[in-house]
Amino acid sequence: MRLLIVEDEKRLAVSLAKGLTAEGFAVDVVHDGREGLHRAGEGVYDLVVLDIMLPGLNGYRVCAALRAAGNDVPILMLTAKDGEYDEAEGLDTGADDYLTKPFSYVVLVARVKALLRRRGSAGASPILRVGGLTVDTAARRVFRDGTEVALTAKEFAVLEQLATRAGEVVGKPEILEHVWDFAYDGDPNIIEVYISALRRKMGAARIQTVRGAGYRLVAV
Numbered sequence: 001m002r003l004l005i006v007e008d009e010k011r012l013a014v015s016l017a018k019g020l021t022a023e024g025f026a027v028d029v030v031h032d033g034r035e036g037l038h039r040a041g042e043g044v045y046d047l048v049v050l051d052i053m054l055p056g057l058n059g060y061r062v063c064a065a066l067r068a069a070g071n072d073v074p075i076l077m078l079t080a081k082d083g084e085y086d087e088a089e090g091l092d093t094g095a096d097d098y099l100t101k102p103f104s105y106v107v108l109v110a111r112v113k114a115l116l117r118r119r120g121s122a123g124a125s126p127i128l129r130v131g132g133l134t135v136d137t138a139a140r141r142v143f144r145d146g147t148e149v150a151l152t153a154k155e156f157a158v159l160e161q162l163a164t165r166a167g168e169v170v171g172k173p174e175i176l177e178h179v180w181d182f183a184y185d186g187d188p189n190i191i192e193v194y195i196s197a198l199r200r201k202m203g204a205a206r207i208q209t210v211r212g213a214g215y216r217l218v219a220v
Contacts, residue, residue: 001046002025003049004027004028004040004045005049006033006050006051006059006062007054008032008053013031016049025157031055032054032055033055033058033062034057037065037066040062046074047112050063051079052079053079060093067094074097074115074116075095117138128160128166130163130219132144133163133217135160142156144203149202154179154194155198155201157178158191162215167216170216170217171213172188174214195215
């Protein structure tokens, strides 16, 4: 899943991005409201962590603009303020949750996962089944023929992309976009390393290579 952090405190933003990346998310970071609105409006994010006090546009206006445009991406608002009015205003503009600084990183991760589970329960099932393979996107667990398989965060993220579109060809650019952040400028062939690892753990026949196009997860 891909997250956007809109936070002008750069040290905090970098810290949050590192932590959430370690949790297996692809994370993009911007530091002002106008850029945040532009990126969130592209519709490629599963959740937005949005500070209220931002240069350009404040978080209230960013949130209100997204909702006015029909964008229903989950929004977790952050603020250094503390008071019922601020929380009410944030939620009134369409935010899904609200967290006051300073906050525990553990609490933030729990809130993020709760919002994603809530979104999943309202739409697609968090359990993906492809033949004998079961991918629990909420608990981030994978079972092969009933036996749990341990995956790294990045391995899980790559498998999740393939499982979400099981039977379809998923190209390297699409995997890079959803598993790595927009600033990644390394070798795109890094995906082959993760595909190879997944084949060892899942069974080689489950992941087909479509030359010149990408990869396809199939039922076995």
